[in-house]
Amino acid sequence: MNNIFNYDNGFFRVVNKIVDGFWASILWMIFSLPIVTCGASTTAFYYTVHKSLRGNRGYIWRSFWGSFKSNFKQTTKIWLILLVIFAFLYADHRIMFAFLEQGSRLGVLYYFFYFLMFFVAVWCVYIFAYSARFENGLKDTMKNAGIIALLHLPWSVVVLVLMIAGSLLVYISPISITFVPSVVMYLYDMFLEKIFRKYMTEEDLKKEEELDWGNHF
DSSP: GGGGGHHHHHHHHHHHHHHHHHHHHHHHHHTTTTTTTHHHHHHHHHHIIIIITTTOOOOOHHHHHHHHHHHHHHHHHHHHHHHHHHHHHHHHHHHHHHHHTOOOOGGGHHHHHHHHHHHHHHHHHHHHHHHHHHHOOHHHHHHHHHHHHHHHHHHHHHHHHHHHHHEEEEEEGGGGGTTTTHHHHHHHHHHHHHHHEEEEEOHHHHHHHTGGGGGOO
């Protein structure tokens, strides 16, 4: 009977994970609202899911706020650059769509720009996850994240599918925004960390082992 009220038992661990997931999603939403801070917020979100939600180390708020502050300057710059890139691609995509409706051969580029917009969306995930895990300059972060995304195209497709599925679920049921982001980010962390470990130095890998990530839920 005492095991039922033991906070270390499986039931309470599951409840704690769910509550932490809600809390992490809400923090991400709140800190992304100004739009311009979305990059820093997403980086902090990934870091929090990796460290606190999966790694069982540290509190949600402390992890989120610490990462948000430390990565704010660079990730905000990156986010603004990505917004400009996406805006140009979207404009070109609309122009090509007009050509497509007119029967022009140039209209085929509509699909090309559509693909590029999807790639930029996936690139964003890699960039902010990479920013949460590695310390590099702005150019190297964007370049390395892009290369990793291209070298692991099957997983990049999974990133896109999860993004679309999560967005559709939130669209169908807006209340699900309180937990769907954490679920999607949790899944991202599960396979992106395996990818990132391939690019870590022996020193980095040793630190990971010392932190004992074997207690993942």
